[in-house]
Amino acid sequence: QQDRVFNFAAGPATLPENVLLKAQSELYNWNGSGMSVMEMSHRGKEFLSIIQKAESDLRTLLQIPSEYSVLFLQGGATTQFAALPLNLCTPQDTVDYIVTGSWGDKAVKEAQKYCNPKVIWSGKSEKYTKIPSFDDFQQNPDARYLHICANETIHGVEFKDNNYPNAKNATGILVADMSSNFCSKPVEVSKFGVIYAGAQKNVGPSGVTIVIIRKDLIGNAQSFTPVMLDYKIHDENNSLYNTPPCYGIYMCGLVFEDLLQQGGLKEVEKNNKKKAQILFDAIDESGGFYRCPVEKSVRSLMNVPFTLEKQELEGEFIKEAAKEKMVQLKGHRSVGGMRASIYNAMPLAGVEKLVAFMKDFQAKHM
Ligand code: PMP
Helix, strand or coil, rough: CCCCCCCCCCCCCCHHHHHHHHHCCCCCHHHCCCCHHHCCCCCHHHHHHHHHHHHHHHHHHHCCCEEEEEECCCCCHHHHHHHHHHHHHHCCCCCEECCCHHHHHHHHHHHHHEEEEEEEEEHHHCCCCCCCCCCCCCCCCCCCCEEEEECECCCECCCCCCCCCCCCCCCCCCCCCCCCCCCCCCCCCCHCCCCEECCCCCCCCCCCEEEEHHHHHHHCCCCCCCCCHHHHCCCCCCCCCCCCHHHHHHHHHHHHHHHHHHHCHHHHHHHHHHHHHHHHHHHHHHCCCCEEECHHHEEEHHHHEEEECCCCHHHHHHHHHHHHEECCCCCCCCCCEEEECCCCCCCCHHHHHHHHHHHHHHHCCC
């Protein structure tokens, strides 16, 4: 595909080429139905088959146990920042938050409206470059849940290797925002009470938010919870209480199918590790020309922030890269520098091209 760029955006992000082509081929007339997925009734048998297959493929991919519900919702992960305390707490309840980046911080601020969140560890003073050792924080025994952000998209800090803290509170509920590493590697779902993720990084277009929740946690929403935020309503109605983001769910389904065809999440993780490795090596072996501030053991496989020692060259770096069809490398406005997001759908060739470009750029500017 000559006219496609390598898109390193953090989200909405690049999607697998074969998925886009399949969607294109089915756009005008889905599966002989005589209409596109965008035009279908969400209650018709065609769309039901689409959403049911999407759920079943996701269950296979993540090996989601049967005591968990899978919900396809709207409003982005940001809406979940409110939905979680609304569904799991009373206004007086304490909740523990480990804050390893700005998304975790936003989650706390939203939760403050609906419960009593406590930040039990924050990496802010170290510019969000770390994940704490699990002995480094004290959990509140009466906390309703422990919240983490599994991968901080802006700072590039990730909980590694299925190594998540146990919730040492009365409920034992761990909740994770997996927006930016969802389906990038196998996850032991049973360790979590709730996993939630916006689709627009690894699994589809924006507009779909996936919530995986242990069924016994459903049904206790605060009385003033808007109907659209009540997990019970969506669970009872199989995500079809109101009109869902049909086309987005269809696209997620195509991505899930593609991930299964690739051999599942173990294979996907292998590829992601390889891609991240060559990029981090290029940074670490540049003699300080490029630098990644994140502590090595917790560097994200998905979002790679880096700076140039000669900061004044950053604009040129981004411009020159764009000329070679590598786009969206500018870091988040809050941290500056560069950021390469290399989600599942970024091919190895894209990362190899970026690394070659980085070496050339360095040679030119030494
Ligand atoms: N959490 C994380 C880790 C994110 O990366 C993002 C979006 N970049 C959000 C939450 C917010 O997601 P949304 O824009 O879907 O509300």
